[in-house]
Amino acid sequence: MRLFDFNRAPNPRRARMILAEKSLDIPLVNVDLFAMEQLSPEFLAINPAGTVPVLETDDGIYIAETVAICHYLDSLFPEPPLMGTTPSGRAQVLMWNNIIEHYGMSAIAEVLRNLSPGFKNRALPGNREYPQMPELVQRGRHRMEQFFDRMEDQLNNRKFLATDEYTLADISLLAMCDFAGWVRVNPMRTRPALDKWYAAASMRPSAQA
Ligand SMILES: N[C@@H](CCC(=O)N[C@@H](CS)C(=O)NCC(=O)O)C(=O)O
Numbered sequence: 343m344r345l346f347d348f349n350r351a352p353n354p355r356r357a358r359m360i361l362a363e364k365s366l367d368i369p370l371v372n373v374d375l376f377a378m379e380q381l382s383p384e385f386l387a388i389n390p391a392g393t394v395p396v397l398e399t400d401d402g403i404y405i406a407e408t409v410a411i412c413h414y415l416d417s418l419f420p421e422p423p424l425m426g427t428t429p430s431g432r433a434q435v436l437m438w439n440n441i442i443e444h445y446g447m448s449a450i451a452e453v454l455r456n457l458s459p460g461f462k463n464r465a466l467p468g469n470r471e472y473p474q475m476p477e478l479v480q481r482g483r484h485r486m487e488q489f490f491d492r493m494e495d496q497l498n499n500r501k502f503l504a505t506d507e508y509t510l511a512d513i514s515l516l517a518m519c520d521f522a523g524w525v526r527v528n529p530m531r532t533r534p535a536l537d538k539w540y541a542a543a544s545m546r547p548s549a550q551a
Pocket residue numbers: 351352353354375380392393394395406407408409466467468
């Protein structure tokens with residue numbers, strides 16, 4: 343197995359945190375997003391979406407999407423389980439992870455990719471050009487606040503986001519809390535429950551991944 347990775351980006355970090363939680367040490371293949379290596383014909387043959395992370399299995403199958411990578415690794419290496427252990431627990435992990443990806447990550451990306459000169463004509467990932475739309479920056483900022491308020495409500499009096507264990511949902515949220523820093527937002531500053539959760543999650547060895 344090997345992981346196509348880029349150590350500066352939030353989604354590959356989620357995959358590395360999954361590996362770290364499971365104490366798995368596999369080769370990492372660097373795909374330099376700053377040098378646009380994700381759009382090379384070689385990499386697009388691996389993942390036509392032009393995104394990392396991608397896990398290459400020992401059978402030569404390529405798995406993109408962090409949730410699918412986590413699902414695969416949880417099946418092969420069940421300890422510690424990162425996607426829930428009961429029917430409702432599994433559903434809760436998927437539910438919160440989806441909420442984070444659809445409402446959190448997309449909001450932060452909406453701000454960053456429509457604001458930063460580095461994403462000119464790259465407002466969406468992939469090999470098609472999408473011009474920036476400056477009016478989406480403010481909308482994205484509102485969506486971010488709404489998203490982190492929802493996390494704050496959920497974390498009130500809870501140790502972990504989705505179940506009684508640390509799961510993919512927590513990994514994804516940790517990556518988003520740090521990703522928010524890219525658009526100069528500290529979501530923990532005004533949210534005590536998120537702040538407490540973040541302090542504990544950041545102390546886990548996997549957070550260094
Ligand atoms: N839904 C995907 C998102 C993957 C993604 O968007 N990765 C970003 C890095 S954080 C990427 O590869 N971007 C390439 C680009 O911007 O061209 C997942 O869950 O892994």
